[in-house]
Amino acid sequence: MNIPLSLKIERSLHLDEGLLMTLQVYYDIELEKKKEAQSYHPDLSIYRKILFWDTDFDKLDWNTNKRYIINRIFERGNEKEILETIRFYGRDTILSLLDLNNKYAVNLKSNIQKYLNYANKTQISNSNTITKKGIDTINV
Structure with a gap:
């Protein structure tokens, strides 16, 4: 999700500004953690x-x-x-x-x-x- 789209949706749904991008960042962090976990394994x-x-x-x-x-x-x-x-x-x-x-x-x-x-x-x-x-x- 990009910032202009996020702002447009937030205004339309009367959400706090920055909420959707904040959620996107948390989602991206979880994806990165999962990628790192994939390399943590035995032989x-x-x-x-x-x-x-x-x-x-x-x-x-x-x-x-x-x-x-x-x-x-x-x-x-x-x-x-x-x-x-x-x-x-x-x-x-x-x-x-x-x-x-x-x-x-x-x-x-x-x-x-x-x-x-x-x-x-x-x-x-x-x-x-x-x-x-x-x-x-x-x-x-």
């Missing part, structure tokens, strides 16, 4: 697209949807995919976003123990609870 050649069968892999927002992505990869991913996810997001982010209460995520629990080295830095009690220094208690 995509490592991931199998079938892992995200229910969504368009090429349109995944690796920041906004990180909870979904991390849980899917730890439940259904292979070793390379899991290691790349750990490299990209980091251990603390992954631990804070994993959904350990999902009773259908049978591989998730074994994968976090295997790939996040819980034996060295956590205690696994008889009540299936994992406690990690600096992180709240996580039920397994």
Whole structure:
């Protein structure tokens, strides 16, 4: 939208002067943020697209949807995919976003123990609870 058109519409609709151009600027800012987010992703050649069968892999927002992505990869991913996810997001982010209460995520629990080295830095009690220094208690 250009300024002369914006002013004409604002006068016709009795809107405050500059309102439409202000909205246009906010819209342009959001578009630019989305473009920047497209370049924020791990090495995509490592991931199998079938892992995200229910969504368009090429349109995944690796920041906004990180909870979904991390849980899917730890439940259904292979070793390379899991290691790349750990490299990209980091251990603390992954631990804070994993959904350990999902009773259908049978591989998730074994994968976090295997790939996040819980034996060295956590205690696994008889009540299936994992406690990690600096992180709240996580039920397994």
